[in-house]
Amino acid sequence: MSVRKSRWMILALSLLAVVLSVIWEGNLVTLLLSAACLLGAVLILYRHLGELSGISQDNPKIKTLRLVTVFDVLILLLCIGAAMLAEAGIVGRNETADKYFAAALILAIILFLGNLSPKLPFTRHTGLRLPWTVTDEETWIVAHRILGYISLPLALVYLAGIPAVSNFKALSVTIILLWIGIPSGLSLLFYLRKFQGVSR
Numbered sequence: 506m507s508v509r510k511s512r513w514m515i516l517a518l519s520l521l522a523v524v525l526s527v528i529w530e531g532n533l534v535t536l537l538l539s540a541a542c543l544l545g546a547v548l549i550l551y552r553h554l555g556e557l558s559g560i561s562q563d564n565p566k567i568k569t570l571r572l573v574t575v576f577d578v579l580i581l582l583l584c585i586g587a588a589m590l591a592e593a594g595i596v597g598r599n600e601t602a603d604k605y606f607a608a609a610l611i612l613a614i615i616l617f618l619g620n621l622s623p624k625l626p627f628t629r630h631t632g633l634r635l636p637w638t639v640t641d642e643e644t645w646i647v648a649h650r651i652l653g654y655i656s657l658p659l660a661l662v663y664l665a666g667i668p669a670v671s672n673f674k675a676l677s678v679t680i681i682l683l684w685i686g687i688p689s690g691l692s693l694l695f696y697l698r699k700f701q702g703v704s705r
Contacts, residue, residue: 511553518546533592540585547578550630558628566626573631576617580610604673611677612660615684619656622649635689637696644699648692652684659684 522542525535551574555562558570587606590596625632627642633652638645663680670676 623653644696651688
């Protein structure tokens, strides 16, 4: 399969998953069909990762890309499995269980991806993809190093805040915004100074 065809297949399967979710909301069959579409898209991505990212198969950084893709699939499968169990009535839902499930997912994403982010190669599909990070490799490196540095401290603050802060959603949103916003903002400043001569 060509790179262009792979991209179109990934896009088509992802859009189909979204359309199915919107049209038949709250249906177990639709959830399964949407999951199948998303998994198909991810499998195509995984199989053609080198060609789609422009990285040769013998480059050591392809392993990092594959590891991130596998992690993304595992998170997706975990969420789909939890939704299917809840939809089928096998697992009861309550506010406390939902809170700790969401917190565990957020912590896993921050810690795992934060640890791997400095090792991510310069690509357009995996990582902190912003107009300035996908334009310049040095800016990409800065953004992902910062992301790596702040992940553990933010995870610890989040972990300490879960029992202490009454508004769990606000805490979660704040931590995620900081996790993405700090490296985004600092890498934008780096990019502007590098290319537009913005003074300190």
